[in-house]
Amino acid sequence: MTGTLAARISAHPFFAALTDEQRAALAGDGAAVAFAAGERLFDEGGSADRFWLIEDGSVALDMGVPGRGDQIVETLASGTVLGWSWLHPPYRWHFGAVARLATTAIEFDAPSVRRRCDEDPAFGYAALRLFTPVITERLQATRLRLLDLYASPSQVRQREILQADT
Amino acid sequence: MTGQGTTMPPLTDPAPAVPCFYRVASRREDTGDTVTVELAEPDGPVPAFAPGQFAMLTALGVGEVPISVSGLGDSGGGRARLLQHTLRAVGAVTRALCAAQPGGLIGVRGPFGTGWDVASAAGRDIVIVAGGIGLAPLRPVVLTALADRSRYGRIVLLAGTRTPGDLLYADELERWRRDGVEVAVTVDHAERGWSGEVGLVTALIEPAGLAPGNSVAFVCGPDIMMRVTADALAALGIPAGRIRVSLERNMRCGAAWCGHCQLGPLLVCRDGPVVGYDRAAALMRVREL
Numbered sequence: 009m010t011g012t013l014a015a016r017i018s019a020h021p022f023f024a025a026l027t028d029e030q031r032a033a034l035a036g037d038g039a040a041v042a043f044a045a046g047e048r049l050f051d052e053g054g055s056a057d058r059f060w061l062i063e064d065g066s067v068a069l070d071m072g073v074p075g076r077g078d079q080i081v082e083t084l085a086s087g088t089v090l091g092w093s094w095l096h097p098p099y100r101w102h103f104g105a106v107a108r109l110a111t112t113a114i115e116f117d118a119p120s121v122r123r124r125c126d127e128d129p130a131f132g133y134a135a136l137r138l139f140t141p142v143i144t145e146r147l148q149a150t151r152l153r154l155l156d157l158y159a160s161p162s163q164v165r166q167r168e169i170l171q172a173d174t
Numbered sequence: 175m176t177g178q179g180t181t182m183p184p185l186t187d188p189a190p191a192v193p194c195f196y197r198v199a200s201r202r203e204d205t206g207d208t209v210t211v212e213l214a215e216p217d218g219p220v221p222a223f224a225p226g227q228f229a230m231l232t233a234l235g236v237g238e239v240p241i242s243v244s245g246l247g248d249s250g251g252g253r254a255r256l257l258q259h260t261l262r263a264v265g266a267v268t269r270a271l272c273a274a275q276p277g278g279l280i281g282v283r284g285p286f287g288t289g290w291d292v293a294s295a296a297g298r299d300i301v302i303v304a305g306g307i308g309l310a311p312l313r314p315v316v317l318t319a320l321a322d323r324s325r326y327g328r329i330v331l332l333a334g335t336r337t338p339g340d341l342l343y344a345d346e347l348e349r350w351r352r353d354g355v356e357v358a359v360t361v362d363h364a365e366r367g368w369s370g371e372v373g374l375v376t377a378l379i380e381p382a383g384l385a386p387g388n389s390v391a392f393v394c395g396p397d398i399m400m401r402v403t404a405d406a407l408a409a410l411g412i413p414a415g416r417i418r419v420s421l422e423r424n425m426r427c428g429a430a431w432c433g434h435c436q437l438g439p440l441l442v443c444r445d446g447p448v449v450g451y452d453r454a455a456a457l458m459r460v461r462e463l
Binding site for chain 1: 335377395
């Protein structure tokens with residue numbers, strides 16, 4: 009990925025709704041980062057002090073399940089945002105995140121962005137409007153996955169038996 | 175381009191109601207509950223099934239179900255001699271069909287319904303989005319496009335499945351990749367060792383970098399999956415008339431006689447299963463009675 013950070017942020021559709029000034033301010037809180045495949049970005053329960061715009065690569069969100077290891081709940085591809093636990097207290101990650109592939113991203117300093125949101129409500133509102141659709145979209149996708157649409161009747165029965173037995 | 179599949183002429187004689195008996199030439203277990211059978215017409219080539227069309231398959235003494243064609247085999251001399259169907263055991267009839275062994279007999283009526291009309295995508299990119307066993311009716315789209323590769327732009331196949339173990343045609347997906355098909359797979363539930371994507375199939379759309387102005391989309395899977403996928407493709411800019419979905423309703427006669435498969439103004443066995451999303455969108459939101 010080439011270009012200055014400000015230019016990359018300005019060119020990215022995710023930030024299209026921000027004004028030039030807001031994008032420039034955000035660039036001041038950002039830094040270009042790279043992760044090797046397999047490198048962990050954060051652990052479940054850790055301090056949510058950053059968020060990322062994935063420019064290239066893929067990141068898996070996971071959760072440690074006793075007896076089953078780290079279970080991947082979702083993968084996030086290039087062009088998407090990683091991390092929203094920084095928006096609200098207690099500012100702790102609900103899941104862990106690990107790079108599936110070599111990944112490049114813009115990393116943002118979350119406490120600094122939060123401070124900017126508090127000091128400038130117009131900026132804060134604009135930032136929230138960037139994240140709300142992402143949160144909504146992932147919630148809807150999760151709800152659809154909960155429907156288990158691809159399950160055969162026997163798989164549905166198996167699931168029901170398991171649920172009844174636990 | 176009409177945005178619809180290829181419409182078959184209306185059937186007026188009773189022949190479509192009488193099954194021909196095909197012999198099971200081969201049987202392959204794809205997943206734990208999914209089987210692909212090849213059926214041979216005893217007296218020669220099989221009828222010209224177009225991609226997307228379906229047959230009514232009879233398990234003797236059990237019943238009859240509509241199953242889309244998933245391919246044609248042994249096509250020497252330009253006429254296929256084998257009909258390929260991928261079946262999932264979900265009820266008494268499909269369980270019996272899945273259990274049929276080579277040499278056994280299966281009743282076949284058809285071809286019925288509209289096809290994907292792959293040729294109408296000539297000069298454009300082909301975007302195929304499959305959910306679960308919905309990959310089976312879409313397999314002929316890939317095969318048709320690959321057989322005449324220079325007529326089409328990119329071929330993008332996005333597949334969602336329940337678990338890695340439920341993925342159909344895993345070997346073929348690898349072969350298609352080598353042949354230049356851009357294949358992306360996501361699962362709802364990852365298993366240990368799965369290194370691919372996890373999430374809804376719609377999450378694969380944006381990273382695919384589609385050219386909406388020059389794409390024709392073929393979508394097949396559970397109704398809700400087709401709806402959210404078609405909506406996402408339309409939101410990207412692919413006109414609804416260039417997004418085709420394959421509707422599954424209660425097809426019985428296959429010839430628009432009985433009305434069991436009526437969906438609003440459509441008799442799905444005749445006017446579908448392949449329908450443009452410009453027509454299907456509103457109908458897919460109608461609650462069943």
